[in-house]
Amino acid sequence: MRYRHHAAAMVVLVVVLVLSAQMLFAQSAPRTYLPLIGNQIEVVRNGGFEVGPSAWEQFSRKGYPIITQLAAMPKRARSGTGFAWLGRDNDEIASLWQTIDLPNNTLVLRYWVRIESPDTNCSGAADIAGVLLDFAPDDLLVTLDAFPLCVSTATNGYVERLVDLTPYHGRRATLEFVGYTNESNPSSLLIDDIMIEASSSFNAEAAAPVEPYRQLLLERRHQFQAPTANPAPAR
Template sequence: SLWYDVDGDNAITSADLPLLTATQTGAITVTNPTTNIISDGDFEGGLYGSSNYGSSGTTGPWSWTSTGNNNPISQDASRAYAGSWLAWMNGYGYTETDTLRQTVTISSTATAATLSFYLKVVTSETTTSTAYDTLKVQVITSSGSTTTLATYSNLNASSGYIQRTFDLLSFKGQTITIKFVGQEDSSLATSFYIDNVALMVSGS
């Protein structure tokens, strides 16, 4: 069998579904093909000639804004989940907002659609009860309707990356924007590291 790293953990395990199965006669049977419709979800395409700095811009398939005037797509192998690039949201230690987004279309014939990404939260906050700095994961439809899938914060600080997954099959047949919104308050930095973003669609 030929296998595809569906869950994005850089390893082939039983969690990964066979994409193609070879029969004993040598024929190839397509079994529920799965496609990642996010482009450059590991950010290894780099800056695509765009700037490291500014209040907004387009870096390859990603669009971003930053009140701190820094492109969140960054090269830092020590912080990336894999490779050398990641999306580094916030981490300034003062009031600041970063956004990162990409628009995709989920086929109307999709039988499964799963958004996943790896997230690591590093914070200087010491509270164990108050979310001072936040990262929202949102889906925005072409009509402008916004669904917030999850909100992470300084309370989700971890020593390593954690994979987050969401079922987006309810958005099949629609063009949607996947958006990350990071917001910091006036003191004590929190960084949200995002890597290996994927939207795996089956049956399209």
């Protein structure tokens, strides 16, 4: 009987030591705050373009289909067969949008782009693209992301871009992807797998820089208005 009590006490002691070690490790381990992956919310419909243009509106100044499925072509989707293709021609204006309802969460817009460009002008005054939120009833246009399309920003395949949407949670807006090219050396922007996720926190350093291209994108947006979006003050 005394042996059984001794064995039971030893088991309890081992359990206590293991739990104490785990708590100590959790307290001393370095903490990283990154967007919580895998907690996708059904906010963006048909974000992978697998059902064609369903849920999206699109505009091309040159009449190109923005949403396409070209599995046998060099321009391919990141996943599945559908993707959006902006640019591709001189003096092109391309736009892709849908209305979304943002829930009351800490939110991250996550999407993937592939940039192909022979243009050496990376000032943003030549070819430029980005993401906008249009709050039409409030006459407010917000630049979420903006970047030049040029040789130095060209990507080897698809790369991820992240945007913090938390300041706009609980509101309805038009999510719009835009691309503009000038009169020479046209760039191509491929977009795929657009999603909005709930996140425990957002690491601003993980997001791609927007400045100084924000104002350049807004200027192009107001200069060449797609027939959709309502004109609104910039922000």
